Amino acid sequence: MKFLCVQNLTIRFGGVTALNNVSLEVNEGEVLSVIGPNGAGKTTLFNCISRLYNPDRGKITFQGQDILKLKAHEISRLGIARTFQNIELFTNMTVIENILLGRHIFRRSGLLSQAIFYGKAWREEIGHRRKAEEVIDFLELQVHRNKRIGRLPYGVQKLVELGRALALEPRVLLMDEVSSGMSLEETQDLMIWIKDIQEDLGVTIILVEHNMRLVMGVSDRIAVLDYGKNIAEGQPEEIQSNQEVINAYLGESNAVVRS
Ligand SMILES: Nc1ncnc2c1ncn2[C@@H]1O[C@H](COP(=O)(O)OP(=O)(O)OP(=O)(O)O)[C@@H](O)[C@H]1O
Numbered sequence: 001m002k003f004l005c006v007q008n009l010t011i012r013f014g015g016v017t018a019l020n021n022v023s024l025e026v027n028e029g030e031v032l033s034v035i036g037p038n039g040a041g042k043t044t045l046f047n048c049i050s051r052l053y054n055p056d057r058g059k060i061t062f063q064g065q066d067i068l069k070l071k072a073h074e075i076s077r078l079g080i081a082r083t084f085q086n087i088e089l090f091t092n093m094t095v096i097e098n099i100l101l102g103r104h105i106f107r108r109s110g111l112l113s114q115a116i117f118y119g120k121a122w123r124e125e126i127g128h129r130r131k132a133e134e135v136i137d138f139l140e141l142q143v144h145r146n147k148r149i150g151r152l153p154y155g156v157q158k159l160v161e162l163g164r165a166l167a168l169e170p171r172v173l174l175m176d177e178v179s180s181g182m183s184l185e186e187t188q189d190l191m192i193w194i195k196d197i198q199e200d201l202g203v204t205i206i207l208v209e210h211n212m213r214l215v216m217g218v219s220d221r222i223a224v225l226d227y228g229k230n231i232a233e234g235q236p237e238e239i240q241s242n243q244e245v246i247n248a249y250l251g252e253s254n255a256v257v258r259s
């Protein structure tokens, strides 16, 4: 059984066919990058997997289960988490508060039970906080822990987005342009964390990125979309030398980028 499988996905917005019969298979434990020019349909693909969009046609299965039958909150319970291309954090809240919010799907005790079974709710809360602190340590966000999101540089906000998704303890992580707005140094750290998330945490990653050095450095496989269609799929070296991909997206200069 395939781990995550997208079959013949089509979605239209008025006259625009954002995805046109797109198929993709993701193996458990791999980093699969999805690349392509602006408007190729990459974010739309993530929006379909995370159930924000309803495709017109096609099928998406996770471990054999048809996830198009599920609602967005049920997708996160299955262990599929994502970051957003346009940051979706609470800007008036602190880093730790935003990361704790990533744990909301695990919360069992409501306000009433918190009042009655105070001890149980308290233990649950401690567990959530411990997990959030682990994420803060993992992404080396300690110095920013109590700062409000709105006061942080964009690159750090992107990391907090990643932290909020990791707090979900996902099995699959969809990362949408996490490196955009990051400095060279932050991007180099991000490359290491992506490999750590894959290898140490055992998370399967689907990466949407325009930074080809990052893509070529961390990907096991790469799928290429152009105008909502699959145009290529393969190992980084194959993609870099694929003439159709070079013409549609990479250009001759990027084609020689090495990790
Ligand atoms: N909600 C929507 N309503 C109308 N059109 C949409 C909507 N979502 C996406 N589209 C259109 O679908 C196409 C694909 O957009 P998408 O955001 O998926 O591209 P992308 O590959 O993520 O591009 P980028 O690299 O710039 O982020 C674009 O033409 C876009 O305008």
Ligand SMILES: [Mg+2]
Binding pocket: 042, 043, 044, 085
């Ligand atoms: Mg996008």
